[in-house]
Amino acid sequence: MASVLPSGGDAVTVNGVDGASPPAVKQSRAPITEAEMHAEFAHHDGAVARLNNGSFGCCPATVLAARARWQRLFLAQPDAFYFHHLKPGLARSRAALAAVVGAGDASEISLIDNVTTAAAIIMQHVAWSFVEGDFARGDVVLMFLYTYNAVKNSIHAYVARAGATVVEVPLPFPLASADAIVAEFRAALAVAKDGGRRRVRLAVIDHITSMPTVLIPVKELVAICREEGVDKVFVDAAHSLGQVPVDVRDIGADFYASNLHKWFFCPSAVAFMHTRKNDTVATKLHHPVVSSEYGNGLPMESAWIGVRDYSAQLVVPDVIDFVNRFDGGVEGIRTRNHDKVVEMGTMLADAWGTFLGTPPELCGSMVMVGLPGCLGIESEDDTVNLRTMLRKRFKVEVPLYYNSRTAEVPPEIVKDSNGDPVTGYVRISHQVYNVREEYDALRDAVAKLVADGFSCAKLRPSDEQETPACMTSIDELSASPARGS
Numbered sequence: 001m002a003s004v005l006p007s008g009g010d011a012v013t014v015n016g017v018d019g020a021s022p023p024a025v026k027q028s029r030a031p032i033t034e035a036e037m038h039a040e041f042a043h044h045d046g047a048v049a050r051l052n053n054g055s056f057g058c059c060p061a062t063v064l065a066a067r068a069r070w071q072r073l074f075l076a077q078p079d080a081f082y083f084h085h086l087k088p089g090l091a092r093s094r095a096a097l098a099a100v101v102g103a104g105d106a107s108e109i110s111l112i113d114n115v116t117t118a119a120a121i122i123m124q125h126v127a128w129s130f131v132e133g134d135f136a137r138g139d140v141v142l143m144f145l146y147t148y149n150a151v152k153n154s155i156h157a158y159v160a161r162a163g164a165t166v167v168e169v170p171l172p173f174p175l176a177s178a179d180a181i182v183a184e185f186r187a188a189l190a191v192a193k194d195g196g197r198r199r200v201r202l203a204v205i206d207h208i209t210s211m212p213t214v215l216i217p218v219k220e221l222v223a224i225c226r227e228e229g230v231d232k233v234f235v236d237a238a239h240s241l242g243q244v245p246v247d248v249r250d251i252g253a254d255f256y257a258s259n260l261h262k263w264f265f266c267p268s269a270v271a272f273m274h275t276r277k278n279d280t281v282a283t284k285l286h287h288p289v290v291s292s293e294y295g296n297g298l299p300m301e302s303a304w305i306g307v308r309d310y311s312a313q314l315v316v317p318d319v320i321d322f323v324n325r326f327d328g329g330v331e332g333i334r335t336r337n338h339d340k341v342v343e344m345g346t347m348l349a350d351a352w353g354t355f356l357g358t359p360p361e362l363c364g365s366m367v368m369v370g371l372p373g374c375l376g377i378e379s380e381d382d383t384v385n386l387r388t389m390l391r392k393r394f395k396v397e398v399p400l401y402y403n404s405r406t407a408e409v410p411p412e413i414v415k416d417s418n419g420d421p422v423t424g425y426v427r428i429s430h431q432v433y434n435v436r437e438e439y440d441a442l443r444d445a446v447a448k449l450v451a452d453g454f455s456c457a458k459l460r461p462s463d464e465q466e467t468p469a470c471m472t473s474i475d476e477l478s479a480s481p482a483r484g485s
């Protein structure tokens, strides 16, 4: 009988299974064929044009199978799993990831559920710094206007409440170049510092903003923070790994967190947070869920937050094997995705008489494409209604953006070829499973709405109606023929 190992992370063999791996099933390492690639994503709903990898990502069949093996290993003998497999397995995932993202070693990597959790870890620490008197009331936390809503909420819930002043960096959109981002960032930093009267304790910089999506020159902004005496920089890289090159030491932030379930083929929920080994603040970070590992450092605290399913975090090496079957590995995947999304975005913009929201160098595998102004998008509710209609009537899944700041941007940039102001955009993604026909479906759906004289006003509730008009309309419209049928 195998002896019971206390927590410590050493791999052992129990009942023929090595501690860091579930019962092995040989995964092919040969270059992936077109047919195999399609089989990997055969569980996707084939009736839907899935143009929104950005929100929830995707997970191939071989990785799901590896995950199921971990889950069965747990169910077969939970105690043995806990004492012999969990920690070595997580250590193996962290080491594999450290090599992929250029970290010093696995001790710099914590595996967490998602970037929402990363934000909570950082903001909790900053809030305690106010409460314990390390920071003075009014010291600043800087973030973008387009910082993701959950992260903004975290800043307000933890840090503003503890006494921080929150300063937003307002970005123009559409954007012509990275220079505008740098200029706005410098200007906001000057406001934040108030002529040296205030300390900037934390800058939250997105690597790729969500909505609208823009690739931010993060390394340059981190360098500006260093020059300007900002205490700490947290890079919200929720979309980055798999979409843009990630070298955490080169970027140079204090805290860098990326999801793995968006663009790195992991099942949800798994993300990593990088902190530097020699950073004294990093040693003071705590997971917001306090467990028996409290005080053992963030990587260990994160590795045990109570009884739950850890299998998503255990399959990182399987994901790396999967991406390495593609020509050029993850770099090859992201380069092809970038080229394709720009090609498809340009195709849509040409068909609709609009434009891309950013030049190609300011996007990864997602890009914003202007929608024809005649669709009459005038609010976020309009985008929700129109998106629902695209899903139900046309079987196209794509997120929409309402640009409420259109009026502030020079008018020649924001008009379509008919002279109508462009107030709405689609955010399209490209991932390995996408095909041209899916973008054609989106193009044709919008073209049909334009040809039919559709306007979002038709989906708004009228004052007399108890049931919003949009609901009735969408349900009626959803009876129309589905794409591909």
Ligand SMILES: Cc1ncc(COP(=O)(O)O)c(C=O)c1O
Pocket (backbone or CB within 6 Å): 054, 055, 114, 115, 116, 117, 147, 148, 150, 151, 206, 208, 209, 210, 236, 238, 239, 259
């Ligand atoms: C920029 C950004 N930050 C944070 C998040 C939160 O990610 P998660 O929901 O995986 O925690 C998202 C999600 O889309 C995002 O786009």
